[in-house]
Amino acid sequence: LRNPVSASSGGRGILLHGGVKEGAAVAVTMADVARRAKTSVAVVSYVLNDGPRPVAAATRARVLAAATDLGYRRDRVAAALRSGSSGLIGLVLPDPGNPYFATLGRRLEEALARAGRLTVVANSGYDPHRQADAIEKFLAARVDGVIIVSAAGAGDPAGVARAAGTPVVYVHHRPHRSPTALVAADHTAAVSIAAEHLREHGYDRVALLAGLTDAGPAGAMVAAWRGELLRGECTREAAARLTEDLAAQGRLPRGLVTATDEQAIGVLAAAARLGHTVPDRLAIVSCDGSPDTGFTVPALTVVEQPLTEMARHAVRRLLREPDTAPGSLRARLVVRRSCGCPGPDAN
Amino acid sequence: LRNPVSASSGGRGILLHGGVKEGAAVAVTMADVARRAKTSVAVVSYVLNDGPRPVAAATRARVLAAATDLGYRRDRVAAALRSGSSGLIGLVLPDPGNPYFATLGRRLEEALARAGRLTVVANSGYDPHRQADAIEKFLAARVDGVIIVSAAGAGDPAGVARAAGTPVVYVHHRPHRSPTALVAADHTAAVSIAAEHLREHGYDRVALLAGLTDAGPAGAMVAAWRGELLRGECTREAAARLTEDLAAQGRLPRGLVTATDEQAIGVLAAAARLGHTVPDRLAIVSCDGSPDTGFTVPALTVVEQPLTEMARHAVRRLLREPDTAPGSLRARLVVRRSCGCPGPDAN
């Protein structure tokens, strides 16, 4: 009756418990089901796949009963080899530690699961080589499609998939001039919504904290920006360091639009350490709007990207399903505290 | 030369760009390579898999050259059907929105990638049915193993995998009396380290905020706890609400150990809204210690679980590789600001 977890804790900090090993069970095949249902494997396949040939109701019932009785489980590997479709979709993520990418990845997995697909993931860590390697492995596994959430700029990693005849779609960003489909949030619009809101507050100096690269979304933001520009890696650490440097030089702006939540969270942490109150000394609006931003201190005002809709569209596009009109897919301003508004929790 | 991303923005907020469709390329097979290398498919297989038969150096060179020339890519589906090993590992996560599980999942994916395995993910959303469904799909895909990061209490979802002869390992938690292997952080030890640290600060009232369930890690924590106990769902929202209720009733403790980072972040947000300064009015130590906690305001003091090591051990256990001694795998106290210590950034 003792809790098996604490039972052998023994102060080691990690608990490793031996599990029971079982001999590999012999799997039930369609031939077994056919034998029991007194029909052929072809008919079993027709029943279990609902086609492509019709089956008499009585036969169908016998097959279904036999399958249930024997605990039959379809072997997707064998089906994949014969039919050419594995039911697997490969997903490359640059950095699941970033809440924006993590949330996007999660939404994509959900959309794929709803479409009956299994998601194979790989993290590229922003490294084009690892990204290419992952795609290569996906193709070897004969995935039915590849979704590339790319932050890297160089090359066109989708090319190898297209060459193999495997559908691909970029999400968030795609390399310059790539002919592959893209589903991306409109970061340019997000930045202007954020900037406009800060300007309505009447702050004298509003700066944009963008990423280091001029490629992709970040580049589009920078190109569209007309005011003071700050640049730094899109990590909490880098943003925190930059904030400290700026403060030391007395160059902290009054209002700040950050390209990413990661940066906003880093700025918030540094500002708190420095004793610079947000929003009184420094007002912030971030452009990703991942769920995490509702629980920072103070809560971040964000331009929220419609990640769920993006994921749905990417999956439909990949699976070549009819796409609905993207009418409701705008980024929307979510006003909380960091911009200087009283915020939803001000009372 | 215009940026293709912004080119068709048109105020829609989401950009959907048609991609080029290519006819399915005919894949190069081992037979093609064999023909070009003037040898048999068996020998091609021996060369490309480094065994199980030896091959003459000259033949090997011809095969390698032919494979490169033709751009041969091994078909893992066909290999899986024949050899019985797909190279795929299934990973069930209860909630990737939780930074603790997200980080754990990421570390597992990294460890699996290093072992040459591809990770198939599914999110259960704490729902036992979805969890069972995911495992069923993994088995149909003939994964070589299943890793279950389970938060749900009922049943023993690993049973179906074991019955199929597929290796399974639980991470974080396993159902009561399950015979399956478990790799888990020692949450009981974490709680006592956290509590001890708060007591060293001399706070009069130190409470534990635990989850709602008595199963698994949370239950072990509760069982080991000797002081004031608070309970609530392990979400930011629930923890924030609880904090507000407590404050309204004047029952906020002086020191608080939270079972999870999610709860700590929720408490922090609520405390800030209420004007209760952390750590001056309320000191907090959290027991997960995911990377996010370094950037909260104030930075959270945590008992950090060794997620990377846990992931490595789980993968070794699953793959039946020799395990190193888990000597260095203790949870360790990371002192930052929320406990009342000056913190690493106090100057």
Next chain:
DNA sequence: CTGAAAGCGCTTACAG
């Protein structure tokens, strides 16, 4: 509506 058979691309005894 049903069934015998080919074949997806590999791996692996087996025989040379």
Next chain:
DNA sequence: CTGAAAGCGCTTACAG
């Protein structure tokens, strides 16, 4: 060291 052949478990024309 090399090669012809069987077979993994399905799906799918094809013939009845």
